[in-house]
Amino acid sequence: MRLTEGKLAGLIVHEWIERVGGAEKVLDAFVDEFPDSDLFCLWNDAPGRYRQRVTESKLSRGPLRGRKALATPFMPRVWKNLQNDSYDWMLVSSHLFAHQAHLPGLDPDRKFVYAHTPARYLWEPELDARGDLMAVRAVAPVLRAIDAKSAHNHRNVAANSGFVRDRIERTWDVEAQVIHPPVDVERLQAVPDWRDELTVADAAVIESLPDAYILGASRFVPYKSLDVVIAAGAAAGIPVVIAGGGPDEDRLQAVAADSGADVRFVIRPSDELLAALMQHATAYVFPPVEDFGIMPVEAMALGTPVVVNGAGGASESLAEGKSGVTLSDFSGRSLSEAVSTAAQLDSEACRTQAQAFSEDRFQREIRAWMSL
Structure with a gap:
């Protein structure tokens, strides 16, 4: 050896x-x-x-x-x-x-x-x-x-x-x-207000947004189902912010235009701007079927409740009715009710839930699994 x-x-x-x-x-x-x-x-x-x-x-x-x-x-x-x-x-x-x-x-x-x-x-x-x-x-x-x-x-x-x-x-x-994979909870929670970390240009983006909004953030590809986030905003009567970038942008813009909702796009945000968007959202909506889903944990780490697909691994990260809501029915009524429920959840409960997925926890579990 x-x-x-x-x-x-x-x-x-x-x-x-x-x-x-x-x-x-x-x-x-x-x-x-x-x-x-x-x-x-x-x-x-x-x-x-x-x-x-x-x-x-x-x-x-x-x-x-x-x-x-x-x-x-x-x-x-x-x-x-x-x-x-x-x-x-x-x-x-x-x-x-x-x-x-x-x-x-x-x-x-x-x-x-x-x-x-x-x-x-x-x-x-x-x-x-x-x-x-x-x-x-x-x-x-x-x-x-x-x-x-x-x-x-x-x-x-x-x-x-x-x-x-x-x-x-x-x-x-x-x-x-x-x-479960590691999430940089410590870094996210070390900054009381991520708006204080923004450049002048990024700060202007945040200031241009409504006080209340639901957030969808991911790569702009069809399987991420960001059109469901737009539908959730339309059903709940709350503005929507879609953050990210990718080949599905034109289609999403068209969906937004036809939705009747107030939809704002933030293209390829910096890490700091994305953290600020998450931290100040009413809820983070994550519709895709994912193997796990790190971004909902990041949103919870910043005190924001989440709405996730009940199918897939994302549902394993939240405490139902405490830090988020899982959905199996994506009808307008169900989306509206889920957003309304999530908006009432306690920010501190969200932050506490996210700590169960920290990097330190991951490394301890890996070393114990390997018996090294």
Whole structure:
């Protein structure tokens, strides 16, 4: 075994490293907890983010770099041929095939898989449009067989939600422990009023908004269902703020124009502006079916009650009737009632609920799970 300053050396594995992403927040927490570990990924699009040694795969040096769908058929071979530099353990952050990572000579009990999800566009393509791509459909049966065979050998699997745990059992036939992902609750709650942190331009945006509004914030893509947030505002008779950016912007603008609601768009807000928007919203409405959903926890951390879809992992983060409301019926009446109920909830109860998802809690649970 290899020692680093007297500690057992480990390898952290991640699919690919992006500049922004929920999976990268998990990776950040892994790196903070195990600062002497090495990292391996298919390709690294955030050089300099980590001081540890980061090794990229051969795919990073060819035309498939960053082309996730086209690279998919070649990924299993990469994960099966890692080099074991005398590592004592391996911690894998997986939402596609990284869980298949194999280190020759490593005790199987020393491999730990943190699964954001099994590959949705292979196993449940109805939840991920990438499953409709011709290149993926052509190889999906073979890749599912490889994926299931690899997963069946896992001895230590953690899921980021009960929703994903059930998917793991359904697709991989493997049991998993739930460890909810980390949310930077401490940073969000350290600032009493995020409006004080804004630039002049961002402050002008906040000042232009109504005193009361419901907030929808995410990437502008169809599955995020931001049109439901607009419908909620129209049904409840309360202004709506839609924050984010993406290819669905024109359609959302058209939906807003036809809704009869007072809808304001804030395109690509800064982190500080997004925090201020969340902190001063009447409620944060989060309609998509997500594996977990970090943004509702961020809203609660800032004292804002949430309305979330009862399907998916987001419902696991709130205390029903105390920090938020779950919905299974998205009719106008149900949306209006949910917003009205959420608006009456106590801000301090929201902040307290969010603390159960802190980064410190995550790191403690990861280390206890790994018995390190």
